Each structure stands twice: as C-alpha cells, then as structure tokens.
Amino acid sequence: MAVAPPEFEFIKEPKLTKWSQPASVVFLCDRRQYEANIWERCVATGEAHENVLVII
Numbered sequence: 001m002a003v004a005p006p007e008f009e010f011i012k013e014p015k016l017t018k019w020s021q022p023a024s025v026v027f028l029c030d031r032r033q034y035e036a037n038i039w040e041r042c043v044a045t046g047e048a049h050e051n052v053l054v055i056i
Contacts, residue, residue: 011037013054 014030017023035053042049 011041 011034014027014034016027038053039049041047042052
C-alpha cells in the first residue's frame with residue numbers, strides 16, 4: 001500500500017512594503033510568526049531549518 005505524500009500549507013514570507021514605524025512593527029510581528037510556523041514545520045517533517053527559511 002502506497003503512502004500518500006505529505007500535504008503542506010504554503011507559508012508565505014512577510015514583505016516590508018513601507019518604511020514607516022507602524023509598518024515595521026507589523027512586519028516584525030509577521031516575521032516572528034512566519035519563523036515560528038517554519039520552525040514547527042521543520043520539527044514535524046525533519047527538514048533542515050536553514051533550507052526552508054527565506055532570508056530577507
């Protein structure tokens with residue numbers, strides 16, 4: 001019996017669109033949440049964190 005491939009939710013990296021303080025605060029919050037989601041994915045799948053994380 002074949003095992004189905006794992007299904008991943010696409011986790012989109014945040015982008016900094018404006019150079020203002022409120023935009024920076026929102027970006028940092030979104031970036032921390034993105035990194036936490038990527039970390040959870042890596043722990044669950046055994047992938048290397050450095051290979052999955054998008055560097056800005």
